[in-house]
Amino acid sequence: MVHPYAILGFLAAVLPLVATPGASLTLLVQHVTDNGRRQALPVILGTATGLYIHATFAIAGLSALVMHSSQAFTAVKLIGAAYLVxxxxxTWRSATASARAPARRHPPVRSDSVYTQALLANVLNPKAASIYLTLVPQFIEADHSFDGQILTLATAHALLMTFWLLAWTVIIRRASRSLQKPRFKRTAARITAVVFVALGIRTAAT
Structure with missing residues (x-):
């Protein structure tokens, strides 16, 4: 069992990483802007699932293998970068197609597709894995079960991420009138596309 103070310390340490804009927030802005607040749920679930996968890998020692093997780490990093790019x-091509045919109504993106995007964006991020290899060990006790402690911290991490993304969902929906304008949607989509590409390039370069 993880001591409550250890959980609070972990959340304080991971908060700056959660608050740093990344793929999950970018996906949230994109899909909530296009298809409404219901699309926040698959983004949150996909992100949370990715965190539990990283926690499971850490328990199994797979993440340690990736982090200590330069070839494996590079492979994961490049796959994640390629996915984001x-x-x-x-996203850019979709925005361009929308600009050429503004009167055409596009069907909403399926929730399972949004979930998969959020899941892959998190799982293919080696920096997310590094949290469970470098940060989590600072808050667990050697004389207790690693499995339970890591899963407890992963749950705290997932809840913090959920609250953060829900807060952004409220902010986005309060600006719903402006967000529903076709021109704003196209601009937001193109900005989102640039962010994804930038995140991919940053991932590959670091």
């Missing part, structure tokens, strides 16, 4: 290109 590809997602950015797809």
């Amino acid at each position: 590809g997602l950015g290109i797809w």
Whole structure:
């Protein structure tokens, strides 16, 4: 069992990382802007699932293998970078197609597709894995079960991420009138695309 003070310390340490704009927030802005606040749920669930996968990998020692093998780490990093860049290109092309046919109504993106995007964006992020290899060990006790402690901290991490993304969902929906304008949607989509590509390049370069 993790001591409550250890959980609070972990949350304080991970908060700056949660608050740093990344793929999850970018996906949230994109899908909530386009299809409403209901799309926040699959983004949150996909992100939370990714955190539990990283926690499971850490328990199994797989993340340690990736982090200590330069080839494996580079492979994961490049796959994640390629995914983000590809997602950015797809988003830009979708915005361009929308600009050419503004009167056409596009069907909403399926929730399972949004969930998969959020899941992959998190799982393919080696920096998320590094949290469970470098930060989590600082808040667990050697004389207790690692499994339970890591899963407890992963749950706290997922809850913090959920509250953060829900807060952004409220902010986005309060500006709903401006967000629903076609011109704003296209501009937001293109900004989102640039952010995805930038995140991919940053991931590959670090």
